[in-house]
Amino acid sequence: MTDLFRAAPHVRLHRGKRMVLKAGGGTLGKPAAVRQFARQVAVVHALGARVVVVHGGGPQTDALQRMLGDEPRMVDGRRVTTASAMRALRMATAGELNGEVVAALGAEGAPAIGVSGASAGLLVAVRRPPLATSEGLVDFGEVGDVRSVDPAPLLALLEAGLVPVVCPPAGDGRGGFLNVNADLAAASLAVALEAAKLVLLTGAPGVLAHPSDPTSLLSALSLAELDALEEAGALRGGMRVKAAAIRAALYGGVGRVHVVSGNDPEALLRELYTNHGAGTLITREPEVAPEGPAEAAAASDGSGARGAPSAGEARPAPAGA
Secondary structure, X not given: OHHHHHHXXXXXXXXXXXEXXXXXXXXXXXXHHHXXXXXXXXXXXXXXXEEEXXXXXXXXXXXXXXXXXXXXXXXXXXXXXXXXXXXXXXHHHHXXXXXXXXXXXXXXXXXXXXXXXXHXXXXXXXXXXXXXXXXXXXXXXXXXXXXXXXXXXXXXXXXXXXXXXXXXXXXXXXXXXXXXXHHHHHHHHHHHOOOOEEEEEEOOOOOEOOOOOOOOEOOEEEHHHHHHHHXXXXXXXXXXHHHHHHHHHHHOOOOEEXXXXXXXXXXXXXXXXXXXXXXXXXEOOOOOOOOOHHHHHHHHHOOOOOOOHHHOOOOOOOOOO
16 A cells, blocks of 8 residues: 555656657567556556557568568668568558557556547658768668648547557548647647646666666666767667657657656556656756655655656656766
């Protein structure tokens, strides 16, 4: 019962609030992992948050792309999307993984419904021109950047008590499809929905000071500190794209962004419903928890010094960040 008492302030904080949870395809690679994710999301939904799930499907797309005779190519964490890669993407995400996530959520008691980014004009993208990358100028093919978001379909589903599960690709506004990065799409959706939170579930435990050292987890970061990490080379591959999504969300009005492990069966719940959290909390400006009864209680019960949820879930600044 003690855990319930400790979680109660966090439950009150999140009840009725919109949040976007994005899971990468790598964290949903096995049926057990999908069930593990669905179990946590179902708890968040049952506790009153209005949840939108966004998922990618990178490894699943890679496997199907190879079956179609096209070797996947990634540049700076982003997929070069050929015609066969787009076909594989649609088959792997909208055709398979999306349904698996929806079914798993339903089995856990969360009424979910699958939605493609191209459904009802939800996400409309514009084809990306060739970009300067670490490999020089690269044409990413059938890849787009989100141009517009219509949150009305998702708001209607949330109002009906459902959990929308959104997958790529996006529409191009002319009846075609464009591959959009799922992290960036999730950030765009969070901004359009005026979400209180964007949570990115990934293969790492959070943002690491040293990418090769999983024990170098940073509990809290401001955007300035995140920028400094990137400049120092601590953000690599897909984490650099996540950093862009984090910036887009926070500058767009989302209050807080969390990066947590998608492999830990309890990380999402610990991040949202405990003072000490489980991953990394990123805010526009540094936040430090004020002294008060809630902080004293947290210290006395051993639940950590992440900060009271009523104070905006502030965490002490990480040492050496």
